[in-house]
Amino acid sequence: MRRIRFTLSYDGSAYSGWQVQPGLSTVQGILEAALSRIEGHPVKVHGSGRTDAGVHALAQVAACDLYNPIPPANLQRALNRLLPPDIRVIALTEANLQFHPRHHALAKTYRYRIHRQPVCPPFDRLYVWQHPFPLDEARMALAAALFEGTHDFRAFTATDDRYTPDTDMRRTVFRSHLFRDGDLLIYEVRGSGFLKHMVRNLAGALIELGCGNLTEADLKQMQQTGIRHKGIRTLPPQGLFLVSVEYAPEP
Amino acid sequence: MRRIRFTLSYDGSAYSGWQVQPGLSTVQGILEAALSRIEGHPVKVHGSGRTDAGVHALAQVAACDLYNPIPPANLQRALNRLLPPDIRVIALTEANLQFHPRHHALAKTYRYRIHRQPVCPPFDRLYVWQHPFPLDEARMALAAALFEGTHDFRAFTATDDRYTPDTDMRRTVFRSHLFRDGDLLIYEVRGSGFLKHMVRNLAGALIELGCGNLTEADLKQMQQTGIRHKGIRTLPPQGLFLVSVEYAPEP
Numbered sequence: 213m214r215r216i217r218f219t220l221s222y223d224g225s226a227y228s229g230w231q232v233q234p235g236l237s238t239v240q241g242i243l244e245a246a247l248s249r250i251e252g253h254p255v256k257v258h259g260s261g262r263t264d265a266g267v268h269a270l271a272q273v274a275a276c277d278l279y280n281p282i283p284p285a286n287l288q289r290a291l292n293r294l295l296p297p298d299i300r301v302i303a304l305t306e307a308n309l310q311f312h313p314r315h316h317a318l319a320k321t322y323r324y325r326i327h328r329q330p331v332c333p334p335f336d337r338l339y340v341w342q343h344p345f346p347l348d349e350a351r352m353a354l355a356a357a358l359f360e361g362t363h364d365f366r367a368f369t370a371t372d373d374r375y376t377p378d379t380d381m382r383r384t385v386f387r388s389h390l391f392r393d394g395d396l397l398i399y400e401v402r403g404s405g406f407l408k409h410m411v412r413n414l415a416g417a418l419i420e421l422g423c424g425n426l427t428e429a430d431l432k433q434m435q436q437t438g439i440r441h442k443g444i445r446t447l448p449p450q451g452l453f454l455v456s457v458e459y460a461p462e463p
Numbered sequence: 464m465r466r467i468r469f470t471l472s473y474d475g476s477a478y479s480g481w482q483v484q485p486g487l488s489t490v491q492g493i494l495e496a497a498l499s500r501i502e503g504h505p506v507k508v509h510g511s512g513r514t515d516a517g518v519h520a521l522a523q524v525a526a527c528d529l530y531n532p533i534p535p536a537n538l539q540r541a542l543n544r545l546l547p548p549d550i551r552v553i554a555l556t557e558a559n560l561q562f563h564p565r566h567h568a569l570a571k572t573y574r575y576r577i578h579r580q581p582v583c584p585p586f587d588r589l590y591v592w593q594h595p596f597p598l599d600e601a602r603m604a605l606a607a608a609l610f611e612g613t614h615d616f617r618a619f620t621a622t623d624d625r626y627t628p629d630t631d632m633r634r635t636v637f638r639s640h641l642f643r644d645g646d647l648l649i650y651e652v653r654g655s656g657f658l659k660h661m662v663r664n665l666a667g668a669l670i671e672l673g674c675g676n677l678t679e680a681d682l683k684q685m686q687q688t689g690i691r692h693k694g695i696r697t698l699p700p701q702g703l704f705l706v707s708v709e710y711a712p713e714p
Contacts, residue, residue, distance in 0.1 A: 221584055222585055289581075297585065299585065302582055302584075331551050332548070332551065333472055334474040334548065334550065334551050335472075335519075335590065337548040339586065
């Protein structure tokens with residue numbers, strides 16, 4: 213048996229997220245079906261983490277175990293032939309048998325794309341959230357750094373089956389910054405790990421601050437008390453991209 | 464009555480082309496429906512020319528007549544609210560009552576996008592034609608200029624109801640060139656007007672030359688005899704963009 217590590221790029225528009233769910237089309241489900249066809253028996257795929265319905269990935273990392281001796285380059289080609297064109301395997305290698313895409317991830321980077329013009333180009337419509345209204349972008353850019361460091365982010369997450377009252381919701385954010393790329397305002401965040409909806413809530417909190425509905429003190433208070441401010445919106449999924457997942461080099 | 468001129472950007476993926484066709488969803492049909500709702504009676508839209516099913520536009524130009532006195536900025540907003548997000552009005556002005564988007568067009572520019580890598584990013588899949596196989600791109604770039612000038616392009620068109628044996632198929636190509644933009648090989652052509660499938664056939668002829676299936680002499684012969692070489696492929700529509708339509712400045 214060998215462990216295969218692959219890097220995936222996908223357009224999340226058509227999928228109910230990463231994770232297999234009965235009766236729904238998911239990225240993990242589509243991948244498992246393609247790998248199972250190649251392997252000739254059911255194959256289980258592990259990802260670096262879930263992405264929500266409608267969220268995209270430039271480079272999600274996943275792994276599976278195979279007995280099939282097909283060389284990596286051929287396996288990548290075979291998979292890309294079986295997968296729909298909105299899911300692509302962009303890299304595929306043999307990994308250490310201990311490699312686990314979630315447990316061994318050291319950092320992840322996400323990007324949230326906000327289109328700032330009144331008319332959103334049709335070719336961007338599935339890959340941005342359009343917000344053409346006034347925002348104090350300079351103030352937002354300064355406030356973005358408040359999220360850096362190790363904090364309890366429970367005020368910025370969603371309720372979920374996987375969370376109990378005892379769940380440790382501390383996460384470390386290495387970098388949290390906002391920048392302009394033409395008509396796009398981009399919020400980029402790199403951290404040790406992220407809670408459910410966390411990036412969409414952090415970006416949403418910055419939007420409320422940019423609108424003047426929240427202050428820097430409100431953001432700090434949310435981090436300290438863990439109580440969500442009622443004004444925070446979870447921004448819609450189509451603006452969010454999982455950009456990369458980082459691992460230690462293999463020994 | 465006043466004449467309205469508008470510039471449209473659309474993702475052609477979901478449409479059976481520009482032109483109204485009974486029972487099919489077309490860009491012109493969708494526009495006419497939206498304008499008719501605003502005007503309160505049927506409105507006819509004239510475009511600078513047709514685009515085929517699946518072909519995109521960065522800036523198609525069209526016009527219509529309205530009695531409604533709504534100011535241009537409000538009309539643009541109202542239209543964009545009624546139109547689906549894959550069709551956007553990116554500019555809208557009052558035009559001279561004589562303005563006709565097809566008759567008065569002086570030049571049009573099209574771009575055909577060819578993705579040259581074995582793995583096509585999911586976000587590009589609807590906007591390129593993927594061709595990862597060997598091509599002599601330098602030879603293609605030189606040959607592209609052969610199409611420049613005034614020629615009879617009947618060897619590079621498709622049969623169509625609108626063409627009779629007497630149809631004048633001479634067109635003037637001002638510029639025909641090929642260039643690289645990262646993983647994309649782009650064929651860009653600017654001309655006085657284009658026949659049905661002409662750009663997709665010109666690009667297809669260059670591909671056959673780049674593969675070694677045709678020579679420069681074959682291309683010249685096609686231009687002289689008007690007889691289509693059997694090896695020419697009409698490249699698929701999703702790689703094609705109408706980039707711009709040029710007019711004389713209004714007096």
